[in-house]
Amino acid sequence: MKLKLAVLFGGNSTEHEISIISAIQAIGYINREKYDVIPVYISKNNDFYVGEHVDKIEEYTHMNDLIKKSTKVIWVKDGNKVNLVRYPQKLFGNNVISSVDIAFPIVHGTNVEDGVLTGFLQTLGLPVVGCDVLSSAVGMNKYVMKTVLKDNGISVLDCKVYTWTDNEEPEKMYDSIEEKFKYPVIVKPINLGSSIGISKASNRDELKEAMELAFEFSKKVLVEPAIVKLKEINCSVLGDYENAEASECEEPINSDEILSFEDKYIGGNGSKGGAKTGGSKGMASLKRKIPADITKEQRDQVRKMAVDAFKCLGCSGVSRIDFMLDEETGNIYLNEINTIPGSLSFYLWEPLGKRYTQLLDDMIDIAVKQDREAHKLVFSFETNVLEGVHLGGGSKGSKM
Ligand SMILES: Nc1ncnc2c1ncn2[C@@H]1O[C@H](COP(=O)(O)OP(=O)(O)O)[C@@H](O)[C@H]1O
Ligand SMILES: [Mg+2]
Known part of the structure; x- marks a missing residue:
């Protein structure tokens, strides 16, 4: 039996549209021999939609029409099963659209990538691909992230x-x-x-x-x-808190002083710079040099810092960790971690021989392994500690 894999994307975030691109791109590469894929679009109101249109990028030019054509669902835990159920329900017929075995959030930005969605899915009892609640939340807050990394000897800029x-x-x-x-x-x-x-x-x-x-x-x-003579270097990490490996490094090339939203997602015409693909291909279409134009020592340092940071923050799945090289001093600073990076950083793994389908398989395997491990832990006790507890009503203000 194939596992039913729900891929969730969109959501109430400023990066809603980028997430649609990342997810639809990934859906095209998921191993269909192992997984039945259920694309789940999350609207900007955080409603969930399924249907034959939600994984077609061209449908998103008219989001209201897409929503009308799609089926709104809610998540229902029924014993050990999790089901996507039509909402509002129809009086007759089957309202269970599908069961779900694993959730794969491909969302970007605050309100979704910060652990909120992962926490919701975990509460249902689903294995969730990617970072857990804590590492997602820490990764999203640039200040908390820097503080944790600094405490672990990883170089970040003062702030x-x-x-x-x-x-x-x-x-x-x-x-x-x-x-x-x-x-x-x-x-x-x-x-x-x-x-x-x-x-x-x-x-x-x-x-x-x-x-x-x-x-x-x-x-x-x-x-x-601000680093005045700045070279940016990004490196992806795949694994979990025990085993993690670094990808090839990239050097994003910005046309503006600060790598802008347009640079990252809208620009990146294939004819300019080193972009591999043009058009609206998410992060994969950004102008970049792969491998980054850095020395072997710098590459080794970045890759090691990336793995150290990933493990120290307790990440899982695939993250992209972005560094800043101050070309005046030669210092390298970790700038930020993206716990669900644009295009899941697949283009940083291909140069090392890992195809996108394999990367997605690896990410899902890690989630399944972690779910198995979590079930070995004790989260609650069989006995009910509330049995026999008296709240000491009676006189006002009495303590237990
Ligand atoms: N301290 C800095 N000095 C110089 N440029 C910076 C600095 N911090 C950020 N930038 C520029 O701004 C861009 C976006 O900043 P970043 O911290 O990566 O935020 P975001 O999460 O929006 O990607 C970086 O890619 C870089 O071009
Ligand atoms: Mg950034």
Whole structure:
């Protein structure tokens, strides 16, 4: 019997559309001899839809029509089974659309990639491909991630976080930033991706603009020194907290100073730079050099730091870890981790001989192994500790 694999994508995130691209691309490469694939589209309202249209990229040019043509479902746990059930239910006929054995979220951004969706699926008792709740959440928060990595000896840039409350006294906040950092600085929302809301500031006026923009997207904003002579290097890691391996390194090439949303997903015409594919192919269409133009020592260092960080954060499946090389000092800093990277970083594994279908198989195998291990752990006790407990009603204010 083939396993029923639900691939979930979309969701209430600024990277909704990118996720659709990543997921539909991946669905085309999943091993159909092993898995029955159920594509599950999550609308921007977090409703779940299935049907013959949801894995067709061209249908997404008219999302409202797509939703009308598709079947809204809810997740129902029924004993040991998890079912996708039509909602609202029809009075007659079968409302169970399919059972699900494994969930594979291919979502990007806050509200989905940060562990929220994984937690929901885990509560149903499903094995979930990719990072667990904690590593997803830590990976999404740029400040918490840096703090954990720093504590484990992995090099990151110094940074400071400012909140909406600090923003109520902006001049004081700018003073504090200027006290701590020299210009230029980079200002970023603490928990977004795809360069949304990020800008560089070289003076107080630009700082003001940058902070205002970042606060539109997040209640917390991170400020850090800008690397002026920057080379970006990304490396993917596959595995879990015990065994993990690094992919080839890539060097994304940006047409703008900060690698923008357009650079990452909209630009990347195949005729320019080293892009392998043109058009709307997600992260795979970004202009990039593979392998990155770095020395063997730098490549070794990046790959080792990537694996160390992946294990230290407790990641699973495939992540992409992004580094910044300061070409003035030669220092390499870990910049961020993407726990569900665009295009699942498949293009970084192909140069090492791992085809996309194999990568997806490996990711699913890791989830199944972890689910098996989790069942060996004790999560609750057979005896009910509440039996025989008296809450000590009677007199008011009495303690148990
Ligand atoms: N400290 C920095 N110095 C110089 N450029 C930076 C710095 N931090 C980020 N950038 C630029 O901004 C881009 C987006 O920042 P990043 O932290 O990767 O956010 P996102 O999660 O949106 O991808 C990077 O790819 C890089 O081009
Ligand atoms: Mg980035």
